[in-house]
Amino acid sequence: MKKKILLFGGDGYLGWPIAMYLANKGHSVTICDNFNKRKWELEIGVKPLIPISTLHERVSLWNKNQKESIFLKIGDVTNQRFVYDLFSTKPDVIIHGADQPSSPFSMKGINTAQVTQYNNVASGLNILFAIKKYCPSANYIRIGANALVDYRSSDGKNVGPPCSYYELSRLNDCNNIFFAVTNWKLTANIVNTGVVYNDQTKETMLSSKLRTSFHYDRVFGTIVNRFCVQAVSGMDLTVYGDGNQKCALSSLESAVENIAQIAERDPVKKGKFEIINRFEAVKTVNDISGEVIDAASNLGIKIDCQSINNPRMEMVGERNQSIARYELNDKSNGLKDIDELLRKIVEHKNNILPYTIMPIIKWIYD
Numbered sequence: 001m002k003k004k005i006l007l008f009g010g011d012g013y014l015g016w017p018i019a020m021y022l023a024n025k026g027h028s029v030t031i032c033d034n035f036n037k038r039k040w041e042l043e044i045g046v047k048p049l050i051p052i053s054t055l056h057e058r059v060s061l062w063n064k065n066q067k068e069s070i071f072l073k074i075g076d077v078t079n080q081r082f083v084y085d086l087f088s089t090k091p092d093v094i095i096h097g098a099d100q101p102s103s104p105f106s107m108k109g110i111n112t113a114q115v116t117q118y119n120n121v122a123s124g125l126n127i128l129f130a131i132k133k134y135c136p137s138a139n140y141i142r143i144g145a146n147a148l149v150d151y152r153s154s155d156g157k158n159v160g161p162p163c164s165y166y167e168l169s170r171l172n173d174c175n176n177i178f179f180a181v182t183n184w185k186l187t188a189n190i191v192n193t194g195v196v197y198n199d200q201t202k203e204t205m206l207s208s209k210l211r212t213s214f215h216y217d218r219v220f221g222t223i224v225n226r227f228c229v230q231a232v233s234g235m236d237l238t239v240y241g242d243g244n245q246k247c248a249l250s251s252l253e254s255a256v257e258n259i260a261q262i263a264e265r266d267p268v269k270k271g272k273f274e275i276i277n278r279f280e281a282v283k284t285v286n287d288i289s290g291e292v293i294d295a296a297s298n299l300g301i302k303i304d305c306q307s308i309n310n311p312r313m314e315m316v317g318e319r320n321q322s323i324a325r326y327e328l329n330d331k332s333n334g335l336k337d338i339d340e341l342l343r344k345i346v347e348h349k350n351n352i353l354p355y356t357i358m359p360i361i362k363w364i365y366d
């Protein structure tokens with residue numbers, strides 16, 4: 001059945017491919033963004049490996065060539081009036097991923113900690129109040145975060161300790177959702193995909209002008225993407241700490257599919273709050289670096305890995321236990337399409353800014 005979908009964070013790494021995937025399936029998709037991410041990139045001097053078109057260009061290209069249009073609204077989710085205006089169309093499904101998504105960014109200093117907390121918590125409250133007012137039967141999908149893997153819906157207790165002001169912002173938002181669902185009988189799903197890597201889906205491959213952002217830097221770059229870029233630049237892969245931290249992972253394609261599947265299903269019964277953990281693989285940082293080193297060596301690139309003091313606070317023991325509960329049985333499950341990703345990075349090697357890779361934001365002091 002065709003659904004009216006409102007997606008917050010439509011210019012994002014995940015948001016844009018999710019929007020295209022759902023429009024391709026025949027749904028009516030409205031995306032919203034205020035380009036915060038592009039502003040934060042400029043502030044800290046990083047950029048995606050491959051330049052991406054503006055959101056307006058991407059939407060207009062999509063609408064010219066595809067059957068189902070994507071509608072674009074520019075505005076700030078922390079602005080209550082803007083959010084209420086959007087909700088007056090009474091969406092069936094709301095997908096929210098309009099966050100400041102980086103732990104290191106949130107730990108840079110007081111300003112970025114405040115920006116992260118305000119952005120990620122105030123936006124969530126606006127959306128919850130708007131759902132209650134305009135569409136209390138809607139299916140609310142919150143794109144999750146690692147910190148929420150062990151959030152228990154039955155007692156509202158969170159077991160995995162948060163490891164940054166970003167993770168705290170996500171826990172606060174999750175508590176707000178849990179409270180609203182219980183109190184107002186809304187329907188909400190938190191979908192955890194693990195750390196996402198790669199940059200392609202069926203839709204991003206339709207045209208180079210439809211690609212999504214690909215970050216590899218110390219602030220917005222995720223682990224596999226960062227390792228692959230380090231490999232192509234001939235740098236040893238930088239492993240934080242002893243490398244035994246476990247990481248839940250999904251390729252962009254499978255993360256998009258998993259989130260979209262929850263958007264497409266009919267809402268479960270009212271008052272239902274569900275945490276959905278759907279990962280493609282669970283690996284240690286050492287396993288990941290090993291796989292990237294092997295894949296790079298197939299392309300004739302010889303690199304090694306190098307351990308540095310972990311700049312982050314990571315509750316390795318507790319986090320490992322939480323994530324291990326979702327460990328996938330198929331240990332042979334390798335990183336998907338990693339050779340292709342490495343080849344693409346080689347093509348754009350001249351864009352790499354090597355000085356943006358090594359961590360400089362530390363919240364554990366030696």
Ligand SMILES: NC(=O)c1ccc[n+]([C@@H]2O[C@H](COP(=O)([O-])OP(=O)(O)OC[C@H]3O[C@@H](n4cnc5c(N)ncnc54)[C@H](O)[C@@H]3O)[C@@H](O)[C@H]2O)c1
Nearest residue numbers: 009011012013014033034035036037076077097098101196
């Ligand atoms: N990238 C990953 O590996 C990953 C993994 C798990 C979960 N997530 C979560 O998925 C979601 C999306 O992550 P992403 O990697 O696509 O991040 P992203 O930064 O690429 O996308 C977020 C988008 O939201 C927009 N935005 C931020 N604040 C806004 C505001 N106040 N109003 C309007 N728009 C705003 C940004 O401009 C950006 O385009 C986040 O919730 C993130 O925590 C990401």
